[in-house]
Amino acid sequence: MLRYCTKNNITFTRSRAYKKNDSCFVEQKNYSVIRRAVGYLRHDTEEELDLLNELYLYLGYYTNYFQPVVKLREKTRNGSKVSKKYDIAITPYRRVLKHEDISGKIKEELKAEYDVLNPAELKRKIARLQKKLLKLNSLKKTVERNGDNK
Numbered sequence: 682m683l684r685y686c687t688k689n690n691i692t693f694t695r696s697r698a699y700k701k702n703d704s705c706f707v708e709q710k711n712y713s714v715i716r717r718a719v720g721y722l723r724h725d726t727e728e729e730l731d732l733l734n735e736l737y738l739y740l741g742y743y744t745n746y747f748q749p750v751v752k753l754r755e756k757t758r759n760g761s762k763v764s765k766k767y768d769i770a771i772t773p774y775r776r777v778l779k780h781e782d783i784s785g786k787i788k789e790e791l792k793a794e795y796d797v798l799n800p801a802e803l804k805r806k807i808a809r810l811q812k813k814l815l816k817l818n819s820l821k822k823t824v825e826r827n828g829d830n831k
C-alpha cells in the first residue's frame with residue numbers, strides 16, 4: 682500500500698504507532714457525511730440494512746455531485762507555525778471532469794448520470810429514508826422493551 686501511494690503521489694494516512702488519535706485524519710469523512718446522515722444509533726436488522734444501502738446510494742450521489750469540498754493543496758511548517766493553502770471549493774464530480782488522466786468515456790458517463798440527477802429530489806429521498814430508519818429503530822426498541830417486561 683505504501684509503495685502504491687508513493688508511486689502515485691498519494692499521502693499515506695495510516696495511523697502511526699503509539700499515536701492513537703491519528704484516526705481523525707484517516708476517517709475524517711465519517712462525521713461530515715455518514716454520522717450526520719445516519720447518526721450513532723445501532724442498525725442491525727435486515728430491513729435497516731436495506732434502508733441504509735438505499736440511503737448510502739442517494740447520499741453518494743448528493744455528496745459527490747452537489748457538495749463542494751475544499752482540498753488541502755500545500756502544508757508548510759515554519760518552526761511551530763503551520764501554514765496551509767487550500768484549493769477552491771469544488772465538487773468531486775467537477776474535480777474528475779477537470780482531471781486530464783480520466784478518459785473521455787468515463788467523463789461522458791458521469792455527465793449523463795449528472796444530467797438525470799435532481800439535488801432537491803435527492804435531498805427529499807434522503808430525508809424520507811432517514812425518517813424511516815429512525816422509525817424502524819424506535820419500533821425495534823419498543824419491541825425490545827416490551828419483550829423484556831413479559
